[in-house]
Amino acid sequence: MRPILTVVDSQRLDIKPQPFPVLTGQPLLEGRALCCIRQDRVLFEQQSLTVHAGELLQVAGKNGAGKSSLLRILAGLAQPDDGAVYYRQQTLSQAATGYAADLCYIGHQSGIHEQLTALENISFWRTASGVAAADDFALLAQLGLAGLEDIPCRMLSAGQQRRVALARLWFVKRQLWILDEPFTALDQSAISMLQQHFLQHLQLGGAIVLTTHQALQMTHQALTTLELAYRW
Amino acid sequence: MVTLYRFTQRELCLLARQKADWLNPLLFFVIVLSLFPLGVGPEPNLLRIMAPGIVWIAALLSVLLAAERLFKDDYRNGVIEQLVAAKQPLLSFVLAKLITNWLSTGLPLVLLSPLVALLLNIDQASLVAMVFTLLLGTPLLSLLSVMGAALTVSADKGGILLALLILPLYIPLLIFASAAMEAAAMALPYYGQLAIMLAMLLFAMALIPLAVISALKLNVS
Numbered sequence: 335m336r337p338i339l340t341v342v343d344s345q346r347l348d349i350k351p352q353p354f355p356v357l358t359g360q361p362l363l364e365g366r367a368l369c370c371i372r373q374d375r376v377l378f379e380q381q382s383l384t385v386h387a388g389e390l391l392q393v394a395g396k397n398g399a400g401k402s403s404l405l406r407i408l409a410g411l412a413q414p415d416d417g418a419v420y421y422r423q424q425t426l427s428q429a430a431t432g433y434a435a436d437l438c439y440i441g442h443q444s445g446i447h448e449q450l451t452a453l454e455n456i457s458f459w460r461t462a463s464g465v466a467a468a469d470d471f472a473l474l475a476q477l478g479l480a481g482l483e484d485i486p487c488r489m490l491s492a493g494q495q496r497r498v499a500l501a502r503l504w505f506v507k508r509q510l511w512i513l514d515e516p517f518t519a520l521d522q523s524a525i526s527m528l529q530q531h532f533l534q535h536l537q538l539g540g541a542i543v544l545t546t547h548q549a550l551q552m553t554h555q556a557l558t559t560l561e562l563a564y565r566w
Numbered sequence: 567m568v569t570l571y572r573f574t575q576r577e578l579c580l581l582a583r584q585k586a587d588w589l590n591p592l593l594f595f596v597i598v599l600s601l602f603p604l605g606v607g608p609e610p611n612l613l614r615i616m617a618p619g620i621v622w623i624a625a626l627l628s629v630l631l632a633a634e635r636l637f638k639d640d641y642r643n644g645v646i647e648q649l650v651a652a653k654q655p656l657l658s659f660v661l662a663k664l665i666t667n668w669l670s671t672g673l674p675l676v677l678l679s680p681l682v683a684l685l686l687n688i689d690q691a692s693l694v695a696m697v698f699t700l701l702l703g704t705p706l707l708s709l710l711s712v713m714g715a716a717l718t719v720s721a722d723k724g725g726i727l728l729a730l731l732i733l734p735l736y737i738p739l740l741i742f743a744s745a746a747m748e749a750a751a752m753a754l755p756y757y758g759q760l761a762i763m764l765a766m767l768l769f770a771m772a773l774i775p776l777a778v779i780s781a782l783k784l785n786v787s
Contacts, residue, residue: 411786413787431653434654440648441647442644443642445648448643449580461568461572462649462654464654
């Protein structure tokens with residue numbers, strides 16, 4: 335199921351400043367003939383993909399089709415059984431630190447410690463990403479978590495925990511986001527807010543790879559879907 | 567430096583919320599030591615002779631008890647995976663774990679040593695030696711247990727594996743620490759033993775953080 339794509343007025347895209355370097359013609363991230371085998375089952379083989387700056391790639395497919403495995407390979411956390419991932423025309427091992435410095439990966443586990451409060455979790459990720467401290471109360475209020483800043487995250491609902499995890503996307507300065515099921519447990523308003531934020535990131539020259547079963551309601555020209563078939 | 571400070575703050579905050587993590591090993595240490603006089607009989611001379619071995623074995627086991635949960639939470643909720651993915655400051659993360667592990671399991675043992683001396687009829691010279699050996703030895707225990715915890719973090723029931731992996735590495739420390747305390751009890755100099763312990767500590771300090779980082783990376787991929 336491909337979401338409806340509408341062409342966005344290209345003039346409007348230039349209003350925003352472009353903090354991310356955009357290579358014209360060259361893909362930002364490229365997977366060439368990737369193959370992944372788990373427990374003697376071939377999840378995918380000869381799978382190629384390209385992501386340019388300003389593009390969003392939605393990886394779709396049934397449960398067990400290998401979406402998360404593909405994302406982990408793209409994030410450099412797992413090695414493909416065949417093929418290679420290229421970042422700015424370099425393999426991940428060549429681009430190692432440069433790639434990591436441009437990457438924000440939020441996996442299936444959200445990276446939130448249940449014993450810490452929302453504020454403490456956010457400040458941990460700020461420190462880890464090397465971003466200066468700022469007004470986290472305002473950020474949390476924007477994410478609909480006003481009044482819940484000082485409560486350990488285990489007291490929050492699954493959707494609220496996911497919001498805390500995704501708060502990272504509002505302050506990290508990374509060009510490439512790889513997000514595994516970012517919409518899990520989120521309500522409609524949070525989903526549309528997140529999609530708005532995605533759009534903003536794309537307009538700044540960022541790139542996003544994500545998996546979701548949701549149909550993205552975004553109206554953006556650079557939205558592509560990669561359908562992974564479930565194989566036996 | 568700022569990163570290390572912030573990460574240490576986070577770990578201390580977690581320790582304050584999860585008191586069982588550091589109180590249990592500490593209570594275990596005290597309980598084991600108080601059981602020995604009951605078990606082997608309250609003969610003061612016998613206790614004094616056995617004290618070095620008892621103190622150090624109890625210390626080893628209590629540190630081991632604290633080690634298992636060290637990385638478990640951060641592994642389960644994906645913090646380690648995401649730190650590795652973005653090559654974010656893993657070294658600071660590991661050092662913060664080390665520092666807080668020592669502050670919560672090693673330092674209390676040093677502070678408890680006067681009480682231990684009372685329980686086991688240790689004289690003053692041996693007490694001083696015990697404090698020195700604990701000061702040098704417990705950081706090494708923390709280093710080794712952090713390494714073991716990092717290696718076994720993805721194993722489901724890693725407890726026994728951790729013990730098998732780490733206890734042999736504790737043995738040199740056990741030998742030299744109890745030798746230093748025995749020497750002190752006989753009013754002999756024990757600088758040699760302390761110097762060897764210091765050497766082991768410095769060696770471990772230089773290499774183990776790197777080993778821990780590699781182990782964490784291995785475990786998430």
